[in-house]
Amino acid sequence: MKFGYFDDENREYVITTPKTPLPWINYLGCRDFFTLLSNTCGGYTFYKDAKLLRLTRYRYNDVPMDINGKYFYIKDGDTIWNPGWQPVKTELDSYECRHGIGYSRFNSEKNGVAASILTFVPMNDACEVTRLELTNNTSSEKDISLFSYVEWCLWNADDDSRNFQRNFSTGEVEVVDSVIFHKTEYRERRNHYAIYAVNEKIDGFDTIREAFLGAYRGAGEPEAVEKGSCTGSMASGWQPIAAHQLNLKLMPGESKSLVFVLGYIENAEDDKWESYGVINKKKAWEMLGRYKTDEDVDKAFSELNAYWKELLSRYTVKSSNEKVDRMVNIWNQYQCMVTFNMSRSASYYESGIGRGMGFRDSCQDLLGFVHLIPDRARERIIDIASTQFENGSAYHQYQPLTKMGNSDIGSGFNDDPLWLIAGTSAYVRETGDISILKEQVPFENDASKAKPLIEHLKRSFDYTATHRGPHGLPLIGRADWNDCLNLNCHSLHPGESFQTYGTSEGDVAESVFIGGMFVKYGKEYADLCELLGDDSEAERARNEADKMSGLLLSDAGWDGEWFIRAYDSNGDKVGSSECEEGQIYIEPQGFCVLAGVGAETGQAQKALDSVKERLDTKYGVMILQPAYTRYHEELGEVSSYPPGYKENAGIFCHNNPWISIAETVIGRGDRAFEVYKKTCPAYTEDISEIHRTEPYIYCQMVAGRDAKFHGEGKNSWLTGTAAWTFVNISQYILGLYPTHKGLSINPCVPKDFGDFSLTRMFRGAKYDITVSNPDKVEKGVKSLTVNGKKTEGCVIPFEEGVKEYKVEVVLG
Ligand code: BGC
Ligand code: NOJ
Secondary structure, three states: OOOEEEEOOOOEEEEOOOOOOOOOEEEEOOOOEEEEEEOOOEEEEEEOOOOOOEEEOOEOOOOOOOEOEOEEEEEEOOEEEOOOOOOOOOOOOEEEEEEOOOEEEEEEEEOOEEEEEEEEOOOOOOEEEEEEEEEEOOOOOEEEEEEEEEEEEEEOHHHHOOOHHHHOOOOEEEEEOOEEEEOOOOOOOOOEEEEEEEOOOOOEEEEEHHHHHOOOOOOOOOHHHHHOOOOOOOOEOOOEEEEEEEEEEEOOOOEEEEEEEEEEEEOOHHHOEEEOOEEOOHHHHHHHHOOOOHHHHHHHHHHHHHHHHHHOOOEEEEOOOHHHHHHHHHHHHHHHHHHHHHOOOEOOOOEOOOOOEEHHHHHHHHHHHOOOOHHHHHHHHHHHHOOEOOOOOEOOEEOOOOOOEOOOOOOOEOOHHHHHHHHHHHHHHHHOOOHHHHOEEEEOOEEEEEEEHHHHHHHHHHHHHHOEOOOOOEEOEOOOOOOOOOOOOOOOOOOOOOOOOOOOOOOOOEEHHHHHHHHHHHHHHHHHHHHOOOHHHHHHHHHHHHHHHHHHHOOOOEOOOOEOOEEOOOOOEEOOOOOOOOOEEHHHHHHHHHOOOOOOOOHHHHHHHHHHHHHEEOOEEOOEEOOOOOOOOOOOHHHOOOOOOOOOOOEEHHHHHHHHHHHHHOOOHHHHHHHHHHHOHHHHHHHHHHHOOOOOOOEEEEOOOOOOOOOOEEEEOOOOHHHHHHHHHHHHHOOEEEEOOEEEEOOEOOOOOOOEEEEEEEOOEEEEEEEEOOOOOOEOEEEEEEOOEEEOOOEEEOOOOOOEEEEEEEEO
């Protein structure tokens, strides 16, 4: 069952009922100012950092679900309604929410009054602009009162939700004309305030929550709206809000358009005040001056659209499969940009106050957006590498505002260092910019400890190479990619964090998965060394990677039918047929094979066949089987989840593309595509009542076969799935992979996929590529013609100065 449909022409998903199984949200904002906005107008806004600079409040995990947002109340006689249905929940005569690329629209109607809303964050301002248009579609005159409502967050969202003894006394506002200024803590250590304004004279306002809603009332039954008039309240402590009232007379057929601006303003320390206690509003007036009219809004909106249009033209496909085209050309890349901006910080499932930017997460996100915004990828790599420790290990997370490593969680996740190589290699392959490798980058954010980036990568490599266990495999530390494989934790008491409890590193517990990463990224590190002319270091790295590959294929890493997952701190196998539960894990099968391990010995094929036989379901490939049915102290969090959820035998979408990529490595296009389809939103749209999360983007986890709600998705939006599925479909299935020498084209598709064409921007040149498959093969390039010239192999040689490449590929 569906709750909407794709409008590919407009790059929108159109939600046709507000009663979606879960809130279906969108992200507005590209750089510093962000809004999460649901299909019922729920959500919140922050500047740069969802924890430290949150503008408006949201109530996570509250009832009714998805409450607090940017609400508009329309009072038309005795009827009060909201264009997004919530919070009053008056049944609407019509409703539609169009989530687009960086904007959302709502079109609803009640009793002959139509409301249409367009909301977006403009490219060059720290604000959210909303145009609201009301139209009287009846034949009689209408007297309508319109009310806006947002609830201010007192900036630090964490403190805001806990420290009431202080916070109930700090709230302050000013009101001038139609602008409400939120200035809590501005008198002391803050140099910023927020505004909520409308471009029209208002007939009333409120800034005290209780005055607007009424005591013991919620946003669904605001007293001021029921009475038809705001009270003019001025907040002093308690809960400051911003509500405007506009009384509108609409003649039959008449429309009225209003522009609301919610903004963030920062003043220089010595320029904070206009007069004693009165904030300097100069910048606020300037900002509002930029959004005074509908034309201003149109202009800002077309700038935003032009930005996205250009970005999404950098990689496009045209095939006979509209679902693939829609995911590749629109939604998958869009989600990659959102994960770039947010990492795992703020979604409807990440409260924005917990994790900052993950080291491994951000490095992997980079794989999905580097072709879109290479300059910002460069910046990101430097930020991440700056938090690395001198011994090569890494802070597991850092705070986006301060960019400092987060010492609450510290380090010890032994896969982290190698992801830095993955991200850097992707950047250099994409751009050819080897200067980044020579850039001086601090360790531990200490400029006096700066070393060239390549030295950081060397330390990443060496950290793994020198931290080995009894079998010669990499030590796992606190955990590897699977955060729940806490083999040194041994936690027995509730409340102990699996992520930080216990020793950060034992000298026995090892990870086969990190071994696979070491092969893949060890070789990529070697390539980078070679680019810098350091052949001996390249050779050393390749030798080490080859030795590791041999080890993985020996009894140390190989179980007979698949790769072992790990060794616990007693030296016992994890993910082996010898285990009572958790006999096979997905991660090492995917990663070892995608690294090429076992491709020549037949073990790769065997491992993937075992995955198909033991882990496959119709909703995707499970992370492990059989599920853990009891808590295993020696394994940690993985066995803490009920069977079928999350890392305990859930379908963890992030690693499904590893299997699909691995299948392309051994040339099985049918199976690679089958795996791709299972978790692909455009395909799961039809089962939205089972899947429940947004059908236009990936979620982190789908409940596995052992779970009660098999097939149900959770934790949408902020997941490494976005980047990895884009890598999978764009670089492996459609096969356009950036190498240091140029783009390589080597698709691996289902036999019946048909011909297709690709366009891509690469190092400033434009590629137009057609791929035909007359023999219906799964893989194999029979001929490659570049600008009319037959070319050997799969790599389209990059030539400085050549700006256009016409490429014809024949598979066979
Ligand atoms: C989750 C993981 C997550 C980890 C760190 C665990 O509870 O299951 O998916 O990575 O927490 O936040
Ligand atoms: C989510 C985390 O963000 C990611 O870093 C981790 O790899 C997966 N969970 C698997 O545990």
